[in-house]
Amino acid sequence: MTETAMQDRYPDAVSHCYGCGRLNPDGLHIKSFREGDEAVCHFQPRPYHVAIPGFVYGGLIAALVDCHAMGTAAAAMLAGQPVDAEAPRFVTASLKVDYLRPTPLGPTLELRGRVVDLSGRKAIVAVTVAVEGIVTARGE
Numbered sequence: 001m002t003e004t005a006m007q008d009r010y011p012d013a014v015s016h017c018y019g020c021g022r023l024n025p026d027g028l029h030i031k032s033f034r035e036g037d038e039a040v041c042h043f044q045p046r047p048y049h050v051a052i053p054g055f056v057y058g059g060l061i062a063a064l065v066d067c068h069a070m071g072t073a074a075a076a077m078l079a080g081q082p083v084d085a086e087a088p089r090f091v092t093a094s095l096k097v098d099y100l101r102p103t104p105l106g107p108t109l110e111l112r113g114r115v116v117d118l119s120g121r122k123a124i125v126a127v128t129v130a131v132e133g134i135v136t137a138r139g140e
Helices: 058-077
Strands: 031-037 038-043 097-099 109-119 122-131 134-139
Touching: 038 122, 058 097, 058 109, 058 122, 058 134
Parallel strands: none
Antiparallel strands: 031 038, 038 109, 097 134, 109 122, 122 134
């Protein structure tokens, strides 16, 4: 795993995203770390991230998938680069999330992303959201 999160390597000018921008004081501040051919993110939902009592709001899951996919694409583009290299920034062209089961509120969420296609400036990234090893959502 890399020492520095992909989001911490984005240039300041593009580090204001609500989900992953380190310069957004009210944001989620997700962190994606390269781990082999994947990128991994751990996120602890807060009590106010509730949909119905006991379960995570689906919009939060979509935001996490979206921002983690961007971090995963950046990690793929940086493969083989020095650990202090500036990360390229991507934007979302399409987002699809399949909610497989309700995601419990309380445990830490683990997101795993992998690039399934990288051609030029376009990346297609597959992301899973799991709680205690059980996948609750998939996104692309």
